[in-house]
Amino acid sequence: MMKFDTPAGPNPTDKLKVLDKPYDRIDGPLKVSGQAPYAYEYQDAAPNAAYGVVVTSTIGKGRIDTIDTSDAERAPGVLMVMTHLNAPKQNDRGSPQLQGAEIKQYGQAVALVVANTFEQATAAAQMLHIGYSQEKGRFSLDLLKDGELSQRAGNVDMGDFAGAFAGAPAKVDVTYTTPNQSHAMMEPHASTAVWHGDKLTLYLAHQVMHWVTSGVAGTIGIPEANIRAVSAYVGGGFGSKLVIYADAILASLAARKLGRPVKIALTRGQIFNHTTHRAQTMQHLRLAAGRDGKLVAVGHATYTGDQPGGGGEHASGQTKLLYAGKNRLIQTYLAELDLPKAGAMRAPGEAVGLLALENAMDELAEQLDMDPVELRVVNDIQYDPEVGPDRPFSERKLVQCLRTGAERFGWSKRNPKPGQVRDGQWLVGMGVSAGIRGNPVTASGTRVTLRPDGTVLVESAMTDIGTGSYTINAQTAAEMLGVPMAAVEVRLGDSALPRASGSGGSWGANSSTSGTYAACWLLRRMLAEKAGFDPEQAQFADGAIAAGDKRVALKSLVGGSPVTAVDSIEFGDLTKKYAQASFGAHFAEVGVDMHTGEPRVRRLLSVCSIGRVLNPKTARSQCLGGMTMGVGSALMEDLIVDPRFGYFVNHDMAEYQVPVHADIPDLDVVFLEGEDNKSSPMKARGVGELGICGVGAAVTNAIYNACGVRVRDYPATMDKILAGLMT
Amino acid sequence: MDQDSNPKRTGVTRRGLLAGSAATVALANAHALADPATPSPAPAPATVPVSLNVNGTKHSLKLDPRVTLLDALRERLGLTGTKKGCDHGQCGACTVHVNGTRINSCLSLAVMHEGDEITTIEGLGLPGNLHPMQAAFVKHDGFQCGYCTPGQICSSVAMLKEFDQGVPSNVTEDLENIVFSDEEVRERMSGNICRCAAYPNIVAAIREVHGGGVA
Numbered sequence: 001m002m003k004f005d006t007p008a009g010p011n012p013t014d015k016l017k018v019l020d021k022p023y024d025r026i027d028g029p030l031k032v033s034g035q036a037p038y039a040y041e042y043q044d045a046a047p048n049a050a051y052g053v054v055v056t057s058t059i060g061k062g063r064i065d066t067i068d069t070s071d072a073e074r075a076p077g078v079l080m081v082m083t084h085l086n087a088p089k090q091n092d093r094g095s096p097q098l099q100g101a102e103i104k105q106y107g108q109a110v111a112l113v114v115a116n117t118f119e120q121a122t123a124a125a126q127m128l129h130i131g132y133s134q135e136k137g138r139f140s141l142d143l144l145k146d147g148e149l150s151q152r153a154g155n156v157d158m159g160d161f162a163g164a165f166a167g168a169p170a171k172v173d174v175t176y177t178t179p180n181q182s183h184a185m186m187e188p189h190a191s192t193a194v195w196h197g198d199k200l201t202l203y204l205a206h207q208v209m210h211w212v213t214s215g216v217a218g219t220i221g222i223p224e225a226n227i228r229a230v231s232a233y234v235g236g237g238f239g240s241k242l243v244i245y246a247d248a249i250l251a252s253l254a255a256r257k258l259g260r261p262v263k264i265a266l267t268r269g270q271i272f273n274h275t276t277h278r279a280q281t282m283q284h285l286r287l288a289a290g291r292d293g294k295l296v297a298v299g300h301a302t303y304t305g306d307q308p309g310g311g312g313e314h315a316s317g318q319t320k321l322l323y324a325g326k327n328r329l330i331q332t333y334l335a336e337l338d339l340p341k342a343g344a345m346r347a348p349g350e351a352v353g354l355l356a357l358e359n360a361m362d363e364l365a366e367q368l369d370m371d372p373v374e375l376r377v378v379n380d381i382q383y384d385p386e387v388g389p390d391r392p393f394s395e396r397k398l399v400q401c402l403r404t405g406a407e408r409f410g411w412s413k414r415n416p417k418p419g420q421v422r423d424g425q426w427l428v429g430m431g432v433s434a435g436i437r438g439n440p441v442t443a444s445g446t447r448v449t450l451r452p453d454g455t456v457l458v459e460s461a462m463t464d465i466g467t468g469s470y471t472i473n474a475q476t477a478a479e480m481l482g483v484p485m486a487a488v489e490v491r492l493g494d495s496a497l498p499r500a501s502g503s504g505g506s507w508g509a510n511s512s513t514s515g516t517y518a519a520c521w522l523l524r525r526m527l528a529e530k531a532g533f534d535p536e537q538a539q540f541a542d543g544a545i546a547a548g549d550k551r552v553a554l555k556s557l558v559g560g561s562p563v564t565a566v567d568s569i570e571f572g573d574l575t576k577k578y579a580q581a582s583f584g585a586h587f588a589e590v591g592v593d594m595h596t597g598e599p600r601v602r603r604l605l606s607v608c609s610i611g612r613v614l615n616p617k618t619a620r621s622q623c624l625g626g627m628t629m630g631v632g633s634a635l636m637e638d639l640i641v642d643p644r645f646g647y648f649v650n651h652d653m654a655e656y657q658v659p660v661h662a663d664i665p666d667l668d669v670v671f672l673e674g675e676d677n678k679s680s681p682m683k684a685r686g687v688g689e690l691g692i693c694g695v696g697a698a699v700t701n702a703i704y705n706a707c708g709v710r711v712r713d714y715p716a717t718m719d720k721i722l723a724g725l726m727t
Numbered sequence: 728m729d730q731d732s733n734p735k736r737t738g739v740t741r742r743g744l745l746a747g748s749a750a751t752v753a754l755a756n757a758h759a760l761a762d763p764a765t766p767s768p769a770p771a772p773a774t775v776p777v778s779l780n781v782n783g784t785k786h787s788l789k790l791d792p793r794v795t796l797l798d799a800l801r802e803r804l805g806l807t808g809t810k811k812g813c814d815h816g817q818c819g820a821c822t823v824h825v826n827g828t829r830i831n832s833c834l835s836l837a838v839m840h841e842g843d844e845i846t847t848i849e850g851l852g853l854p855g856n857l858h859p860m861q862a863a864f865v866k867h868d869g870f871q872c873g874y875c876t877p878g879q880i881c882s883s884v885a886m887l888k889e890f891d892q893g894v895p896s897n898v899t900e901d902l903e904n905i906v907f908s909d910e911e912v913r914e915r916m917s918g919n920i921c922r923c924a925a926y927p928n929i930v931a932a933i934r935e936v937h938g939g940g941v942a
Binding site (some may be wrong): 016023026027028029030031032033034035036037038040041043065117118119120123180183184185186231234235236238264268377464466467468494616618620622624625627628629652653654658659660661662664665666667 | 758780791793796798801802805806807808809810811812813814815818819820833847848849851852853854857861864865866870871872873874875877879880881909914915916917918919920921922923924925926927928929930
């Protein structure tokens, strides 16, 4: 176990012969040819799998009174129908399914139908007769704003907020709303369950393998050691696949009962209501500044909602760290709702918190008659504003991001007065936003093997959900062991391999490569000892180990059997001693059709400071994805609640609109040079979520600059913009 | 948004009918709504013979007529490179070529394709022998999670042929002189959603292949 509790000194990753180079993804050829298997596609491991189809509740709150399965059971090809009346008892802790008549949310699983074919199961799933008693549910934040609210942990009341706010010469007091949003990753949640005796192998779409083994084992009541979870390839997650849903539990239970593999994919329609979503927010921003633009009062209250025990969307969090200001009132209030359960979605908190905060900063800049870039610059702070200089940032280059971006984007050409720039029918404007995303790290392990032919095998339970984990872990091993990329093979996404961080919260790349770094250090030591070299002095390069003028080919150290090292990284309290976050500055140019109000993004630039860049090609792609999702949050993404039944009515890929090719121009991404030795031995920080943090606000600030319409209820759709244009 | 949770206020709607407008909802779906007392349904449907030419190989199958072309490829022929993203023709992940034209295979029943020539991602190229478009996607990082990727690539290859055939799009300015441009590509590729949003990289890959570049 390698403990990372002091800032990293010089280490072998500093060579940057392989790291920080734009290698193509090593899993690329498999993915572009359809050869990478996803959860529903393990036909070799489960050649005779039966097909399960989940039936979900059509009310948001109430009870199942009657459930008649006789027609479904008699339907052709049907092998079993499972409901709460015959489902095995499961543990409350975990993700139990079909455990009673109570309906807590629309889309809750109420039955499973298993048949020989998908078509038979789908048809039979239509033949259940279910009687419900519907109860009145709490489905709208508006109804609850003054009602039953609880405060979430982490609230801050510092200095004299009310006094400072009242006495300041410039201030904004505005409320923004952000809607429920859906991850809408491309691969539906799916599971293929295969039992061998009392051992279960579960091929599923998940981001963290040991959460599957503990969660499924805990739910269905078997030892964790008896479950192997496999997610070798995951078709996108964005947080949705941090959770265990009905597909995993019901496939496992049905396969055990039938003595035959069972596979289940949630239908696209089910995904929107059965699985988690990003919760809606109302955000009350009160910012006050002196004439010099320096913030004297920072107030951010978020109202959000979730089922009992849930967390909603903590949209005030980033405001604790982003700007200076001595008087601070930062709060999150939580209402109990009966909507589907909320959960983490890409940059939970920041993604929608910055939509409101960075719009409010734009409003403040206008009131101060100050350039929005300068307003952010004068409010930069190099330490945690709640703690003081004793907790500095590990590396904070927000000002440099802003300056670099302004220069590159041509910010000086922006006319601060809205509605002044025309291009044919288009009113054109520019907007800016700061970006911040916390930098969590977590323990992660890897097994590294030097094989007799001189190649290296890297194995870890880490997942690659499109993030590039295969490639950057290969780069890490190649760098550490001095072998070419072509000599490295990587296997991931299998709980039988060393426990790893998994993917989520931007922690995956930094944590998992640090685990690989630790295992490589151990292997280096083993190999140096075999060669008779001092492990501290030995150099690894060009497939050989060298010390002084002695040089030994790695291959010659292996002999007949491979040499294997297993180790993991654990992180100490450096994230407590130092505030750690990735920073960015986003610049948008948007055209608004003067006749229809249609907004079109014309240019978008993100300047990012993420410490060391492990692979500029895959890191840039992460930013492109975040930026595009940011555009979606600004302009179109909106899960609409039907308050009669408490469900998301636009539950498909056509009505829950996400950006398509035609919405997204060429995007520009710049990474500032840097390294963060307090973050990890890799000296990197998270990048997967930074792109979405602030981009949407840059877009809506550009809309305001283009046409003078400030839409405070996201998304800024053309109907809302047009209404503003006509007033 | 209508914040009134009393369904009676909203009048009769299809959704209201399906989900019920009284306190007790007796029925879960439209079939049942029509006649909840319907006895045991019809026996197993007969299978229908169909032969498909997939990637140059003829397959003679007997299929449940409800099987989509997508599920025939994935679940009957084991060609899982073609992906199911939505099963509704809304995402494009299931795009294949039928007689050279791109279609959403989830919106088409397999039995409608007797004798058709079908090309899937596996037929375009495999590792070691990638199609130029596949290679360009790798080079330009035109994907992340990889799930929409086979559909994007099948769509790209057919889309370029549509240019050659003079097929216009919604953004074509001059029907007599259709000019390849990024805007045309983005319009024509908008039926293929990529939530990881590799869009700029996909356009770069297509641009390179169109320009004759081989990655």
